[in-house]
Amino acid sequence: MKIGEVARETGLSAKAIRHYEAEGLVSSRRLDNGYRDYTQANVTQLTLIARARKVGFSLDECRELLTLQGDTDRHSSDVKRAVEHKIAQLDEQLDHLHAMRDTLVALASRCRGDEAPECAILQNLSRPQPGMTFTVLEGSHEPIGGKS
Amino acid sequence: MKIGEVARETGLSAKAIRHYEAEGLVSSRRLDNGYRDYTQANVTQLTLIARARKVGFSLDECRELLTLQGDTDRHSSDVKRAVEHKIAQLDEQLDHLHAMRDTLVALASRCRGDEAPECAILQNLSRPQPGMTFTVLEGSHEPIGGKS
DNA sequence: GCTTGACCTTAACCTTGCTGGAAGGTTTAT
DNA sequence: ATAAACCTTCCAGCAAGGTTAAGGTCAAGC
Numbered sequence: 001m002k003i004g005e006v007a008r009e010t011g012l013s014a015k016a017i018r019h020y021e022a023e024g025l026v027s028s029r030r031l032d033n034g035y036r037d038y039t040q041a042n043v044t045q046l047t048l049i050a051r052a053r054k055v056g057f058s059l060d061e062c063r064e065l066l067t068l069q070g071d072t073d074r075h076s077s078d079v080k081r082a083v084e085h086k087i088a089q090l091d092e093q094l095d096h097l098h099a100m101r102d103t104l105v106a107l108a109s110r111c112r113g114d115e116a117p118e119c120a121i122l123q124n125l126s127r128p129q130p131g132m133t134f135t136v137l138e139g140s141h142e143p144i145g146g147k148s
Numbered sequence: 149m150k151i152g153e154v155a156r157e158t159g160l161s162a163k164a165i166r167h168y169e170a171e172g173l174v175s176s177r178r179l180d181n182g183y184r185d186y187t188q189a190n191v192t193q194l195t196l197i198a199r200a201r202k203v204g205f206s207l208d209e210c211r212e213l214l215t216l217q218g219d220t221d222r223h224s225s226d227v228k229r230a231v232e233h234k235i236a237q238l239d240e241q242l243d244h245l246h247a248m249r250d251t252l253v254a255l256a257s258r259c260r261g262d263e264a265p266e267c268a269i270l271q272n273l274s275r276p277q278p279g280m281t282f283t284v285l286e287g288s289h290e291p292i293g294g295k296s
Numbered sequence: 297g298c299t300t301g302a303c304c305t306t307a308a309c310c311t312t313g314c315t316g317g318a319a320g321g322t323t324t325a326t
Numbered sequence: 327a328t329a330a331a332c333c334t335t336c337c338a339g340c341a342a343g344g345t346t347a348a349g350g351t352c353a354a355g356c
Contacts (some may be wrong), residue, residue, distance in 0.1 A: 034333075163344065
C-alpha cells in the first residue's frame with residue numbers, strides 16, 4: 001500500500017504519516033522507485049496513532065501505546081493505566097479552562113456593555129493593584145459609575 | 149523602571165516582556181546604557197497582557213485589547229463583545245475536551261485492567277474497521293475473553 | 297585596581313505537531 | 327509528448343515563549 005491509500009484509510013495526511021516515520025513511530029519498506037510501501041500491520045499502527053491523537057495522546061504517548069501494542073506479553077492494566085493517566089490530564093485541563101471561563105464570565109458581568117468608554121473589564125485587567133488573586137473574581141453586578 | 153522590576157511586578161518573565169516588544173504589543177524607551185526603561189503606562193499595558201493571557205487571550209487578541217485600552221473613545225460594548233467571544237471559544241474547547249474524556253472513560257471501562265495481554269482499549273484504538281464514529285464509544289463492560 | 301554578582305543586551309536554537317511550498321522524479325492516461 | 331496524479335526530500339513557518347550562549351554594565355567589597 002502506498003502512502004496515499006493509507007492516508008485515505010486512516011484519515012491521516014500523507015505529510016503526517018511521513019512525520020510519524022521521521023519521529024520513529026512507524027517504519028516503512030520502499031518500493032523499487034523509492035515510494036513508501038505499507039503493510040497491514042503498519043496501517044494498524046497508524047490507525048492507533050490517528051485515534052489516540054484524537055483523544056489527546058501526544059506523539060510520545062502514542063509511541064508508548066505502540067510499544068504496548070507490539071508487546072504481546074503486555075498487561076492490559078498497563079494500557080488502562082495510561083488511559084486513566086490521560087483522563088486525569090484532561091481533567092486538569094478542564095479545570096483550568098473552567099477557571100478561565102468563570103473569570104471571564106465574572107468580568108463580563110461587571111461591564112455595562114454600552115456606548116460609554118468606561119469598562120470594568122479593562123479596569124480589572126490592567127489595574128495596577130489587583131487586590132485579589134486574579135483568577136478569583138467575584139462580586140455584584142454593580143455599575144462602575146459615570147454618566148448614564 | 150528596568151525590565152527586571154517590571155517582571156517582578158507583573159509576574160511576567162523578562163524574556164516574555166521583550167517578546168511582546170518584538171511583537172509590537174508594547175514599546176519602551178532606552179536608558180543611556182541601552183537598558184529598557186518602562187513608564188507606569190507601560191506597566192499597565194503589560195499587566196493587561198499578563199492577565200489577558202491568563203484567561204486565554206492570544207497575543208493578537210491582547211493587541212486588540214491594548215488598542216481598546218488606548219482608545220478613550222471606545223465603547224465598553226466592544227470590550228464586552230471580545231470577552232464574550234473568548235468565552236464562546238473556551239466553551240468550544242471545553243466541549244472538545246469533554247468529548248475526548250468521555251471516549252477515554254468508555255474505553256477504560258471496557259478494559260479488564262488485569263495481567264492478561266488482551267486489551268479492549270488497544271483493540272478499539274487500532275481495529276481496522278471501527279464500525280462507529282470513533283468519538284462515540286458506548287457499550288457494556290463485557291469481558292474480552294480468553295484465559296481467566 | 298580588580299573581581300564578584302546581579303543585572304542587562306542581542307542572537308539563535310528548542311519545543312509540539314504538524315501544514316505548506318519548492319523542486320523534482322514516476323506512472324499512467326491521452 | 328504531455329498533462330495529471332502520484333510520489334520524493336528538504337526548508338519554512340505557526341504560538342509563545344524557554345533556554346542556553348556570549349557578552350556589556352553597574353555597584354559593592356578587597
